[in-house]
Amino acid sequence: MEHSGGIQASLSGRYATALFELARDSAQLDTVGASLAAVKQALAESADLKALTISPMISRADSGKAITAVAGALKLDPVTTSFLGVLAENRRLATLAQIIRDFQTLAARHRGETTAEVVTAHPLDDGQMAALKARLKSMVGSEVSVDASVNPAILGGLIVKMGSRQIDGSIRTKLNALATAMKG
Structure with a gap:
């Protein structure tokens, strides 16, 4: 699938594309989109969550545990929860806001x-x-x-x-x- 606008050229775009394709193929685009909207709102409202995503001082294990707890508290779907775990494991939580933006762009294009x-x-x-x-x-x-x-x-x-x-x-x-x- 071709995505214009250079989304796939960026790190966040590659992660967003992978999540988009997984959500699309499992018919969960709306569910994942809603979960990502909840995460975006939580990032905007919580300085602690924002610090968790950008701090290089937090270990992979602690970051993974914390993001799993956040996903549970926000009642995120399993696909999004697993995806956030992958981001934590790969130390890519700092790109989360851009990944959400790229995912929303891909989903909007998919809907026309x-x-x-x-x-x-x-x-x-x-x-x-x-x-x-x-x-x-x-x-x-x-x-x-x-x-x-x-x-x-x-x-x-x-x-x-x-x-x-x-x-x-x-x-x-x-x-x-x-x-x-x-x-x-």
């Missing part, structure tokens, strides 16, 4: 969707997310899967990345452009 990474200053409510998806769908002509994140540093507005296209409507960028224009 385009993936958009959206950065906002504040979390979007359901109505705002639906309006954004509708607008992006009208721009690209296909369903759009949104990978949303929050970065208060952009002050307001949003930044949308779809493939090689980026739409930067952040207040920070507009203020920087205004400051540059005023320098003359």
